[in-house]
Amino acid sequence: MTNQFESAFDIAQKIKESSITAKEVLFGYLENIRSKNGDLNAFITQNDDIAISQADAIDQKIKSGKEVGILAGVPIAIKDNICTNNFETTCSSNILKGWNPPYDATVIKNLTAEDAIILGKTNLDEFAMGSSTEHSAFGPTKNPIDTTRVPGGSSGGSACAVKAEMASVALGSDTGGSIRQPAAFCGIVGMKPTYGLVSRYGLIAFASSLDQIGPFGKSVRDCALVLNAISGHDPRDSTSLNIDKDDFVSHVDRDIKGLKIGLISEFNEFLDDRLKASLTDAADLLRENGAEILEISLPYVKYSLSTYYLIAPAEASSNLARFDGVRYGLRVDGDNVDEMMINTRTKGFGQEVKRRIMLGTYALSSGYYDAYYGTAQKLRTALISDFKNAYRNVDVIICPTTPTGAFKFGSKLDDPLQMYMSDIFTIPSNLAGHPAISIPFGLDNDSMPLGIQILADGLCDSKVIRVASALETLRDQVSPKN
Ligand code: GLN
Numbered sequence: 001m002t003n004q005f006e007s008a009f010d011i012a013q014k015i016k017e018s019s020i021t022a023k024e025v026l027f028g029y030l031e032n033i034r035s036k037n038g039d040l041n042a043f044i045t046q047n048d049d050i051a052i053s054q055a056d057a058i059d060q061k062i063k064s065g066k067e068v069g070i071l072a073g074v075p076i077a078i079k080d081n082i083c084t085n086n087f088e089t090t091c092s093s094n095i096l097k098g099w100n101p102p103y104d105a106t107v108i109k110n111l112t113a114e115d116a117i118i119l120g121k122t123n124l125d126e127f128a129m130g131s132s133t134e135h136s137a138f139g140p141t142k143n144p145i146d147t148t149r150v151p152g153g154s155s156g157g158s159a160c161a162v163k164a165e166m167a168s169v170a171l172g173s174d175t176g177g178s179i180r181q182p183a184a185f186c187g188i189v190g191m192k193p194t195y196g197l198v199s200r201y202g203l204i205a206f207a208s209s210l211d212q213i214g215p216f217g218k219s220v221r222d223c224a225l226v227l228n229a230i231s232g233h234d235p236r237d238s239t240s241l242n243i244d245k246d247d248f249v250s251h252v253d254r255d256i257k258g259l260k261i262g263l264i265s266e267f268n269e270f271l272d273d274r275l276k277a278s279l280t281d282a283a284d285l286l287r288e289n290g291a292e293i294l295e296i297s298l299p300y301v302k303y304s305l306s307t308y309y310l311i312a313p314a315e316a317s318s319n320l321a322r323f324d325g326v327r328y329g330l331r332v333d334g335d336n337v338d339e340m341m342i343n344t345r346t347k348g349f350g351q352e353v354k355r356r357i358m359l360g361t362y363a364l365s366s367g368y369y370d371a372y373y374g375t376a377q378k379l380r381t382a383l384i385s386d387f388k389n390a391y392r393n394v395d396v397i398i399c400p401t402t403p404t405g406a407f408k409f410g411s412k413l414d415d416p417l418q419m420y421m422s423d424i425f426t427i428p429s430n431l432a433g434h435p436a437i438s439i440p441f442g443l444d445n446d447s448m449p450l451g452i453q454i455l456a457d458g459l460c461d462s463k464v465i466r467v468a469s470a471l472e473t474l475r476d477q478v479s480p481k482n
Contacts, residue, residue: 008074008168008222009249015073018062022055022073026117029075033119033166039147042160044080044138045087046120051075054117061115069114071229076111077167079158080121081128082213083202084108087118091204092136093126095348096329105202106237107171107213107230114229119167122157126350127320128178128206130154131422134413135352143186145448149406152182152422155216159186162216169226170216175206176308177401177426179214180438184401184451187440189468190216191223192426194458195433196241198227199234207315208239210308210430220439220469224248227461243459251462252469257290259467262394266301270424274450275400278442282398282452285474286467294394298386301428303379308427309420310363310376316353317360323348355416384432391457396467399425401451405444425453435461437468441475 005028014020030048037043058073078084081091083101085108090096108118125135133141133156141156143149144164151160155172159182162170172179174192183190191214198213205211215226228249233242263283271279283293325331325344332343349357363372390397402422412419429436435458438451452471456463 005165007219008071008217009225011074011168012070012072015058015062016068022058022117023052025073026051026055026075029119029166029168032164036164036166039142040144040160040164041139041141042122042157042164042166043077043120044090044092044123044157047087050086051117051119054112058115058117069116069229070225071111071114071116073115073117074168075117075119076226077119077122077158077161077170078108079124079155079170079172081124081173081204082107082171083204084118084121087121089121089204090137091127092124092138093348093350093353094137094330095323095344097137099329101202103202106199106234108202110230110232116229122155122161122170124157125154126353127204127316128154128173128175129316129352129356131177131181131419132407132412133157133182134409135350137350140409143406145187146406149408149448150185152185152406154178156182158216159183159188159190162186162188162218169222171213171226171230172216173203173211173213174430175210175312176430177423179216180401180426180436180451180453181422183216183438184440184449185406187449188216188218189220189223189437189439190214191227191437191464192429192435193227193231193461194435196239197231197459197461199232199237199240201234201236205319207312208319209315210312212430220437220465220472221249221252223437224252224465246462248462248465251466253473254466254470255290256286256467256470259291259396260394261286261291261293261467262296262390262397263293264301264397264399265295265297266299267399267425270403271400274442274444275403278450278452279398279400282441282471285478286398286471289470289474296390296394296397298383298390298428300379300382300386304383304428304431305420305424307376307379307383307431308423309359310372311380313356313360314363314373315360317357317364320353320357380431383428387432387434387457395456396463397455399453399455401425401438401453405446405448405450429455432458434458435464437464439468439472441471
């Protein structure tokens with residue numbers, strides 16, 4: 001009997017060759033969802049009947065000799081801030097519970113055009129604001145490796161689903177680290193593509209100049225395969241880039257000879273012994289296999305977190321103004337329109353979302369705009385020019401994904417700043433709009449997985465995939481269990 005829980009790449013291959021049916025594969029995953037989701041809470045909406053009819057249609061196509069797509073029969077989980085016509089889309093917020101979008105996001109259309117099977121919608125921190133999936137109106141998701149710990153966030157449901165074999169691959173969104181951080185916490189691969197490479201039409205906006213959709217998978221190859229399906233120009237998204245489509249899978253399993261790889265000296269002060277060990281091991285492996293390792297400096301990187309926490313809430317406060325009790329989801333009545341809006345937003349939004357709206361409104365208020373938002377924009381430009389200078393000397397940069405492994409539930413809930421610190425290594429790529437991937441590499445003192453990130457200049461997604469794939473292979477040669 002074929003093992004159904006192998007890579008998405010192999011699943012699609014075997015289904016195409018008829019050595020297994022899409023339905024058999026799907027039933028394996030549905031069984032896992034049935035047995036594990038009650039405890040882990042990765043999926044918040046699901047519809048087996050739709051998934052089964054999708055699988056039937058693919059099996060039928062294959063039987064009648066028709067062409068099938070590159071994700072034929074691959075069961076995929078979707079973060080619940082991506083609009084789906086067949087499933088309600090809530091952003092894990094009370095304000096949107098019960099809202100059924102009248103359309104599919106472009107990425108959903110792309111996935112189904114390639115014959116992927118949509119399993120359902122996954123849990124997240126409300127409106128993607130958070131790093132632990134504890135800020136969800138549906139309750140927290142658990143880390144499948146140790147259920148007393150968070151899976152990371154905000155795309156914690158998607159990362160958990162892939163790790164626990166409730167989905168083969170998944171989509172998340174990454175505004176400041178929300179794909180890479182949960183990927184690192186759950187010991188899987190997660191990638192944030194270049195800003196504009198993947199359409200965001202149908203992604204419910206958090207911070208529009210930072211948001212990006214990307215894949216989760218058990219391997220770099222699976223992420224590259226999903227990226228092949230979801231990337232490409234979309235006239236419905238004004239930030240979508242109109243460029244030639246790359247075949248990202250073709251950059252897997254290449255060598256890294258002669259590539260120059262940078263280490264950011266400003267990050268050294270944040271590295272404890274375990275992080276240092278994982279970064280040094282990764283650098284050594286890459287060097288032994290033909291890469292050159294160089295120290296680089298990004299003087300403005302130390303302002304990234306502060307910059308992000310001005311820009312992201314500012315954009316969020318504006319984007320979330322649309323949830324007013326008139327157009328979408330929840331309405332709590334009042335004596336007049338103003339009261340109705342206040343009641344709706346008071347009841348509908350959770351504490352963290354309200355905190356971001358207040359931070360953002362303050363940063364944008366007249367008299368403070370230049371001092372806060374204006375300064376943040378200047379710092380963002382300075383960081384981008386730091387990266388430009390660095391990429392004159394190196395092809396890619398490597399650094400840890402997170403300052404710690406997965407933490408215990410409740411340990412950072414009372415201290416938002418501690419929670420925000422989870423993203424110090426991931427946020428710079430969002431501010432710059434650059435691609436970055438996290439792969440599992442090393443363990444923390446509690447034996448929880450750590451991640452290594454590979455960053456590159458804008459539109460160098462293939463380089464990120466090439467180096468990540470090489471490092472993944474080298475890691476497995478040294479310690480096959482990682
Ligand atoms: N944790 C960060 C935040 O809370 C990033 C979230 C994200 O990438 N969506 O804003």
